[in-house]
Amino acid sequence: MPTRTKAIVLSKIKYRDNDLIISCYTQQRGLTSYLIRGAYKSKRSGTIAYYQLLSQLDIVENYKPNQSLHYIKEVKSAFVYSSLHTNVLKSSIVLFLSEVLTNVLKEEEQNTLLYDYLETALQWLDSETNYANFHLLFLLKLTKHLGFYPQESYQDTDVFNMESGFFENKGQHIYAISAANNKLLKQLLGMNFDALHIIKLQAHQRQSFLQMLMQYFELHLGYFRKPKSLQIFNQVFN
Missing domain, CATH: 1.20.1440.120 (Recombination protein O, C-terminal domain)
Incomplete structure (x- = not known):
């Protein structure tokens, strides 16, 4: 079930050609990792800007307890540096x-x-x-x-x-x-x-x-x- 939480980006690594794996410290569940599909695709060029190190985000996540990687359904900046x-x-x-x-x-x-x-x-x-x-x-x-x-x-x-x-x-x-x-x-x-x-x-x-x-x-x-x-x-x- 999608849930909303604040998150701070701790690390990121490029995965395959266009995807991104990020590790975040979240307000709701502590350390959590997410797979961002298509983060590097040109038509979604704005997406990658959200995931700079220590960025503060407001996300809606699809979290499944038995998985190590989860998915972000919606993202916006919680605080713009x-x-x-x-x-x-x-x-x-x-x-x-x-x-x-x-x-x-x-x-x-x-x-x-x-x-x-x-x-x-x-x-x-x-x-x-x-x-x-x-x-x-x-x-x-x-x-x-x-x-x-x-x-x-x-x-x-x-x-x-x-x-x-x-x-x-x-x-x-x-x-x-x-x-x-x-x-x-x-x-x-x-x-x-x-x-x-x-x-x-x-x-x-x-x-x-x-x-x-x-x-x-x-x-x-x-x-x-x-x-x-x-x-x-x-x-x-x-």
């Missing part, structure tokens, strides 16, 4: 984050809080001009929905332990983070996107913290692999 796919730097963020999200989002079940977070955060990025540190806070907040958000209570002298997810006052340990990353983590915890402008970082500081976050994801998600786009992404924001 003004800069996310046209600004070169923002497009780099989109490519990187879509790869991360494809890697970490595995649940085929409804998670409205996570969907709302992705939707709101991406709309914020689209509208902002000061976004150099967006991906750092985005990934940190994402860990709350994945189940390993860092402990928020700590003493000034405590150092974050990536393995336990807690701040500890035990001196150095194998998963202790650097002093600079420790300070930045404490600044970002509990911060809203609207306050990001107060964080001033140089490129090497941003890259060091991102590297730490990637290691943190690896420790807590056994299937996580560092994105292939990470090196290019760091060069763009150098």
